[in-house]
Amino acid sequence: xxxxxxxxxxxxxxxxxxxxxxxxxxxxxxxxxxxxxxxxxxxxxxxxxxxxxxxxxxxxxxxxxxxxxxxxxxxxxxxxxxxxxxxxxxxxxxxxxxxxxxxxxxxxxxxxxxxxxxxxxxxxxxxxxxxxxxxxxxxxxxxxxxxxxxxxxxxxxxxxxxxxxxxxxxxxxxxxxxxxxxxxxxxxxxxxxxxxxxxxxxxxxxxxxxxxxxxxxxxxxxxxxxxxxxxxxxxxxxxxxxxxxxxxxxxxxxxxxxxxxxxxxxxxxxxxxxxxxxxxxxxxxxxxxxxxxxxxxxxxxxxxxxxxxxxxxxxxxxxxxxxxxxxxxxxxxxxxxxxxxxxxxxxxxxxxxxxxxxxxxxxxxxxxxxxxxxxxxxxxxxxxxxxxxxxxxxxxxxxxxxxxxxxxxxxxxxxxxxxxxxxxxxxxxxxxxxxxxxxxxxxxxxxxxxxxxxxxxxxxxxxxxxxxxxxxxxxxxxxxxxxxxxxxxxxxxxxxxxxxxxxxxxxxxxxxxxxxxxxxxxxxxxxxxxxxxx
Amino acid sequence: xxxxxxxxxxxxxxxxxxxxxxxxxxxxxxxxxxxxxxxxxxxxxxxxxxxxxxxxxxxxxxxxxxxxxxxxxxxxxxxxxxxxxxxxxxxxxxxxxxxxxxxxxxxxxxxxxxxxxxxxxxxxxxxxxxxxxxxxxxxxxxxxxxxxxxxxxxxxxxxxxxxxxxxxxxxxxxxxxxxxxxxxxxx
Numbered sequence: 001x002x003x004x005x006x007x008x009x010x011x012x013x014x015x016x017x018x019x020x021x022x023x024x025x026x027x028x029x030x031x032x033x034x035x036x037x038x039x040x041x042x043x044x045x046x047x048x049x050x051x052x053x054x055x056x057x058x059x060x061x062x063x064x065x066x067x068x069x070x071x072x073x074x075x076x077x078x079x080x081x082x083x084x085x086x087x088x089x090x091x092x093x094x095x096x097x098x099x100x101x102x103x104x105x106x107x108x109x110x111x112x113x114x115x116x117x118x119x120x121x122x123x124x125x126x127x128x129x130x131x132x133x134x135x136x137x138x139x140x141x142x143x144x145x146x147x148x149x150x151x152x153x154x155x156x157x158x159x160x161x162x163x164x165x166x167x168x169x170x171x172x173x174x175x176x177x178x179x180x181x182x183x184x185x186x187x188x189x190x191x192x193x194x195x196x197x198x199x200x201x202x203x204x205x206x207x208x209x210x211x212x213x214x215x216x217x218x219x220x221x222x223x224x225x226x227x228x229x230x231x232x233x234x235x236x237x238x239x240x241x242x243x244x245x246x247x248x249x250x251x252x253x254x255x256x257x258x259x260x261x262x263x264x265x266x267x268x269x270x271x272x273x274x275x276x277x278x279x280x281x282x283x284x285x286x287x288x289x290x291x292x293x294x295x296x297x298x299x300x301x302x303x304x305x306x307x308x309x310x311x312x313x314x315x316x317x318x319x320x321x322x323x324x325x326x327x328x329x330x331x332x333x334x335x336x337x338x339x340x341x342x343x344x345x346x347x348x349x350x351x352x353x354x355x356x357x358x359x360x361x362x363x364x365x366x367x368x369x370x371x372x373x374x375x376x377x378x379x380x381x382x383x384x385x386x387x388x389x390x391x392x393x394x395x396x397x398x399x400x401x402x403x404x405x406x407x408x409x410x411x412x413x414x415x416x417x418x419x420x421x422x423x424x425x426x427x428x429x430x431x432x433x434x435x436x437x438x439x440x441x442x443x444x445x446x447x448x449x450x451x452x453x454x455x456x457x458x459x460x461x462x463x464x465x466x467x468x469x470x471x472x473x474x475x476x477x478x479x480x481x482x483x484x485x486x487x488x489x490x491x492x493x494x495x496x497x498x499x500x501x502x503x504x505x506x507x508x509x510x511x512x513x514x515x516x517x518x519x520x521x522x523x524x525x526x527x528x529x530x531x532x533x534x
Numbered sequence: 535x536x537x538x539x540x541x542x543x544x545x546x547x548x549x550x551x552x553x554x555x556x557x558x559x560x561x562x563x564x565x566x567x568x569x570x571x572x573x574x575x576x577x578x579x580x581x582x583x584x585x586x587x588x589x590x591x592x593x594x595x596x597x598x599x600x601x602x603x604x605x606x607x608x609x610x611x612x613x614x615x616x617x618x619x620x621x622x623x624x625x626x627x628x629x630x631x632x633x634x635x636x637x638x639x640x641x642x643x644x645x646x647x648x649x650x651x652x653x654x655x656x657x658x659x660x661x662x663x664x665x666x667x668x669x670x671x672x673x674x675x676x677x678x679x680x681x682x683x684x685x686x687x688x689x690x691x692x693x694x695x696x697x698x699x700x701x702x703x704x705x706x707x708x709x710x711x712x713x714x715x716x717x718x719x720x721x
Contacts, residue, residue: 004555005567113572170570170596171557249594324599336618338601342649343614346639347546349579383578458578 006174008167009034011138012105015145017042017049020180022072022100024051025060025091027430028459029365030114031081031168032107036077037460048182053456054463056401056430059080061089064102064232071186072100073149073213079177080108080119081400083433091128093158095204097193101152103145105161107168110290111321114165114458116400118319120290122241125160125267129212132160132267136245138172140265144224146180155211156193164289166243166321216268224265229280232452233257237281239264239274239298242289243322250324254333271293278306283331285330286310289322351386357518360490361451362394364498365422368506376416378407381433382424383457383520395422402431405448409439412446418506419446421449425471426456433469433478436513440479443510447502450513451490453520468517475513484512491518535565536591537687538598540620540681541584543609544634546673553584554605555679558696559688560588570596571584579636581613588687607682609675610634611646611658618653626655628650628682630674632662657681664718670708673715 006014013035016024022038026036038049054060057078067074078086083106090104106124109115125132133148135141141163148159175503192200219225236261240248245263250257262277274294278284284306286295292311299308311318315330325336345464352358361384369375379385379395380403387394397407404421412419423432428450452471456462466474475485486505498516505512539556543549551573557567570585585598598620606627608614614629621627627650633643650656661677668677676697683690692714701709 005561080601108597166570166596169572170568171554172568172596173561243596246594250599272621300663321596324595335598338603339621339623339625339653341619342615346637346641348579348613348637350545350578350580386578471646492608 002176003173004172004176005052006138006142007034007169007171008138008141008163009107009169009203010038011142012145012161012173012175013038013042013165015175016075016103016149018142018177018179019146019149019180021049021075021149022182023049023064023074024077025054025063025074027054027057027060027075027082028456028462029082029107030459031109031165032077032079032082032105033459033462034198035105035170037462053462053465058089061086061093061104065089065093065096065105068098068100068102069188070100071188072183074100074102074222076102076104078104078106079115079116080106081115082106083090083121083124085401087124090124090130090158090432092196093202094128094130095196095208096159096187097156097190097204098152099156099186099188101149102158103148103152103161105163106135108162108164108290110164113136115480118290121160121162122267122293125162126293129208130158130160131155131215133269134162134164134242134265135167136243136263136265137167137175138170140224141167142174142176145451146177152425155214158209161323162242164243164321172288185287212268219266219268219270220272222266222270225263225273227260227262227277229260229277230258231261234281235259236283236285237261238278238285238287238339239294240287241265241294244287244289247322247324247327248287250329251328251331251333255331264294269297274298281306283307283309285315287316287322287327287330289317292318296417338355349389351389352383355519355521356383357453357490357516357520358387358451359392360492360495360518361449362387362392364488364490364495364502365420365449365458366392367495368499368502369418372418372506374416375418375420376408376411377420377422378404378411379422380404380424380427381458382427384422384424384451387422400431402435405432405435405439408448409435409442409444410448412444413442419444419447420506421446421448423448423450424457425452425454425468427451427466433474436475436478436480439511445509446511447505448511448513449502452517453517453523455520455523457520457522459519461526471515475515480511484508484510485515486512487515487517489518490516535589535604535687537588537605538603538620539586539588539605539607539686540598540603540617541586541607542613542617543582544613544636545579545582547609547634549582549584552609552675552679553586555693555696555700556586556686556688556694557586558699562692562695563688565590565687566593568596574582581616583617585648604614605629605682605685607678609678611643612640612642615646623653626657626685627653627679628657628659628685630661630678631658632660632674659719661719665715668711668715668718670711673712674688674711676715677719680716680721683716683720
């Protein structure tokens, strides 16, 4: 046993290493990025594991399945919306006979600190019939990784670990254990359980439903699903999930009695324990970090014998993150007051860094587009999304990774002109390439501008899957007419020339691609610092 | 004993290393610590907030409840005012005096100081000048820790040990300048 101060993300990474992890894959995304960051550092230092970024979460998940076929333990790291991208292999993999343990760690972002939605990944686990562990602190996160791998191999099923921003990015002391040896290579000997031909898939689906019944039984005994009954107090009881437990415990000293309490940290949920609690109390208060997943199940459609309070009746705010204060009203506790807030403070939203190449890019994009009355500029996920804010106000859509290319294509095909899509290099590799092939096929009159800063900047400067030097050949390889692939350097000195080049392409009645290439300023700083220290 | 700190500043000012040093120091004093930070988009030149909770017993929530904080520790005067609703009536504000102006509507600095001075317990520290005096302009955040060291429930020895630990890899000179900055802040 040794004590270490770890970020929640790091606790998960170390928990996986100590559980005999062999291979890890992922795509950067706040708040999950530091898991893979830790694993890549460990891999470079020790050479004991393979850890690497992938083009996107789908390819990451598929790599992991290959590792499982070879019998080794593997994990995938993603933010919540990344699981949408990996949903196809994720949901189908529940039907496979997992060989080496597979754990997918999904970091949800209630409150949308760095995301476009606050979807709750427990619904995915439920939908796929995949068991899900949800830690409440760094210690549990560390320990659950080992149990998740054991579970995965015992039941031949992928397992989800659901965390949230507040756990991912909080530090606390973690007690660590002995390292388990990695699995030896042992290829699956059951090929028909890995080929989802309808013939085999029907059989696997039946098997999954049987397995799921077993998971439900296991859930009743799970140490993460603890039920406390206060025999003398029947007025109400509490169900917590995730960090809801911490905020409940924080306020517990102020309650006059300690109510009966069920915490759920392993799914499928323990139905018998929930029934036992419901039989004991008149009302159940459900405090969940995320969507009201359990609460919705409890309410069902028909009238309930027990009163249920939570997010669906607005007793707890249905959006955003829980905190020690917003769970108080439902517990019957008065609002806590601090000192009066200072009024009329100007906000300080995030902004593009001093010297950021995107500033110069947006300057020439805006000028080239001025004078057009029916233009559209679609954009995407990354630092350059800050181009939405004044003084740039340069973009008009941000949906999901890679969406801007299809958005611009559709808009162009519906008559908007000029149609421009602005995307970063990493986002392009993640989900932009297939959409560009569509535009090549249709020779859509639109201009794709790739802001190539050579890094995944927003999430902390991870390496883009391919270096800048290869981007142009990738674009050519996808079939874009080389005469309409232009490369510019976004610096103030080149502004007029860049405006001219872009204007020409905006007038072209077909597909053009402008590569705006200059290294991320933060990346330069990091690179120079690293070079100095070497 | 429970001691909650809300740390504030602007992305890139070293707010997280401020939190890390106090947390390390607290653990050297055998206290329990939980520290919550902000990564990702918010860090790009925006307002940065970190919660640090120190206690001699288990801490459940990573987040500080409203009205519970004993201290707002800030690398920037405007930011020091943003989270005062976390402060308890006896709580203190300790802030660097140097404004970080990257927004068009930044108020007059003197107006901000006046608002800070309205709080019963406050300290506005010229951390940049003291850091330069200590030999490293980049050690302003160590001045701020020093300035708060009389309020924090962590011994000065442990805070200094944490500073040395963090900077030793950068050479003795850097570590010494940071310790000196801490001491000037503590005076």
